[in-house]
Amino acid sequence: MSVLEETDLRVSLMKVTRRLRAEKSDTELTDSQMSVLAVLDRSGPLTPRALADFERVQPPSMTRTLASLDARGLVDREPDPADGRQIIVRITPSGAAAVTATRRQRDAWLARRLADLDPEERAVLARASQILRRIADS
């Protein structure tokens, strides 16, 4: 078995991610917008601070992303009745629909590439996906 070189893996990761990132269309949400919506869709209502921490972003950056999502009606922002400093961000039905639509569009490029692989290679990527997730969260 080949030796795993950090540089090789890193370059592969960045290259394929750059390709993925390039696969956008006009109607599509940006990376950060999509990512925030996906978190809200999966985890339920959160505060801006919690979202910023999760995305490893500073609070002002999250404010801007949320303002943009709010303006498009994809999220709601309501004051927290229990703590006047906090805001509760909630995904709207329209936002949830956008998550689904955008995800589908985004996955299309990758799905086409995966379709060209043989089952064993797909299995490798499935396992790698889990391992990389663990690394990213560490």
Added chain:
Amino acid sequence: MSVLEETDLRVSLMKVTRRLRAEKSDTELTDSQMSVLAVLDRSGPLTPRALADFERVQPPSMTRTLASLDARGLVDREPDPADGRQIIVRITPSGAAAVTATRRQRDAWLARRLADLDPEERAVLARASQILRRIADS
């Protein structure tokens, strides 16, 4: 065996790449600047057009990135003696040093994570690296 979902793989890739990107050296090179320098370091002098195509970016974006690298003395831009329309971009010794420094730092972060894996997991990532490279180049 788990099913490979495009979304899972895509999110894993983007998450870990985001973490990697955060590991920049003190020289404060951005991802795109670093990427261009790395290409020049590996492939030798290139034209802006060639760099733009390689990075899958429009020429004006590359112009700006190159201007910034030029201003920092990390690349040189000289007219092509053979074709008056073209420019030849060349990495400087200082630019090559920046590549090495950043690469070392990013590899270090990843190397620490890989060290926590067992050999079988590392083998999976080694194979995935090759598969992803092929996908990125497709």
Added chain:
DNA sequence: GGGGAATAGTTAGCACGGCTAAGCAGTTCG
């Protein structure tokens, strides 16, 4: 050889999303 088409690079201007600094409102606690 001359003239239009194509190519290379740039400039201008917009959008977006990182960041820090600073400010305001609300909460906590000595």
Added chain:
DNA sequence: CGAACTGCTTAGCCGTGCTAACTATTCCCC
């Protein structure tokens, strides 16, 4: 009560993606 802390926002800088439009040069075909 008042000072310190927390949560969010605003203001403003920067990098980098884009398109449109411009200049300069080269190519190619009549």
